[in-house]
Amino acid sequence: MPARPTTSAARPQTARLPYRDRYSLAAWVYDIATAGWSGGAIWRTRARALVHSPPGSTVLIPGPGTGRLAVEAARMGLRVTAVERSPRMLARFKKRAARDRLEVEAQLGDALELPAEPLYDTVVLEHFLNVFPPEEMVHVRDQMIARVRPGGVLAVADFTPLDPRASGLARLAQRLHHVTPLGGCALLTGNAMHSIYDHGLDLEGRPDLSLVEVHDERSFHLGPAWFRCWIFRRQEASE
Numbered sequence: 001m002p003a004r005p006t007t008s009a010a011r012p013q014t015a016r017l018p019y020r021d022r023y024s025l026a027a028w029v030y031d032i033a034t035a036g037w038s039g040g041a042i043w044r045t046r047a048r049a050l051v052h053s054p055p056g057s058t059v060l061i062p063g064p065g066t067g068r069l070a071v072e073a074a075r076m077g078l079r080v081t082a083v084e085r086s087p088r089m090l091a092r093f094k095k096r097a098a099r100d101r102l103e104v105e106a107q108l109g110d111a112l113e114l115p116a117e118p119l120y121d122t123v124v125l126e127h128f129l130n131v132f133p134p135e136e137m138v139h140v141r142d143q144m145i146a147r148v149r150p151g152g153v154l155a156v157a158d159f160t161p162l163d164p165r166a167s168g169l170a171r172l173a174q175r176l177h178h179v180t181p182l183g184g185c186a187l188l189t190g191n192a193m194h195s196i197y198d199h200g201l202d203l204e205g206r207p208d209l210s211l212v213e214v215h216d217e218r219s220f221h222l223g224p225a226w227f228r229c230w231i232f233r234r235q236e237a238s239e
């Protein structure tokens with residue numbers, strides 16, 4: 001597999017193309033498709049992202065999609081800011097929050113254009129980084145890490161990286177399991193095609209982050225554990 005850059009410079013040019021809401025096509029099937037494909041494991045890894053976030057703390061969720069996690073965070077008493085680029089996804093999210101009479105700051109916009117302040121107690125990247133090709137993903141991830149306050153939490157929910165000790169057949173099955181939804185998303189929404197990202201490996205050795213927890217979830221509770229949540233803590237300023 002070709003080496004990936006793990007630190008970023010400027011955001012690549014492709015990101016500046018005019019925005020067209022291709023998620024409008026995906027919005028109505030998104031929740032059913034992710035739940036069905038993962039046997040609930042995607043939801044369980046996302047929910048895990050909030051275990052270190054106490055009520056009253058702030059959370060930023062870029063690209064919340066239909067907002068299931070953002071609404072759950074509000075239900076837990078977190079102060080939620082979510083920035084979603086797709087008007088159709090955002091509409092679903094707002095409807096969900098209104099149905100449960102929950103207060104969330106749901107903004108329409110590009111999460112990469114957020115102002116430098118405020119910083120958040122928790123930043124959750126739930127299947128958000130998957131949208132981007134490798135070089136741009138690194139840039140986006142760095143930007144989002146910069147939104148975490150010193151001492152705060154970065155949680156990343158994504159596909160579990162390939163295990164080099166697994167058999168060739170097991171790795172092939174895992175690759176197919178990753179490439180199938182990714183390909184569907186690429187066709188429908190214009191997301192990037194790429195190999196499975198290993199955020200743990202990429203961020204290992206960063207002096208400003210320490211890995212607190214890695215949690216894998218099994219499809220349908222019984223199948224292979226191909227969905228992961230990494231939780232990192234950003235160092236305190238004095239550390």
Ligand SMILES: C[S@@+](CC[C@H](N)C(=O)[O-])C[C@H]1O[C@@H](n2cnc3c(N)ncnc32)[C@H](O)[C@@H]1O
Pocket residue numbers: 023034046062063064065066083084085086089109110111112126127128130131
């Ligand atoms: C793969 S979906 C993940 C949705 C949700 N986080 C989840 O786990 O179900 C990616 C979401 O990110 C949104 N998105 C993509 N680029 C964005 C950006 N630059 N700013 C805000 N949202 C963005 C898309 O519209 C889409 O709703």
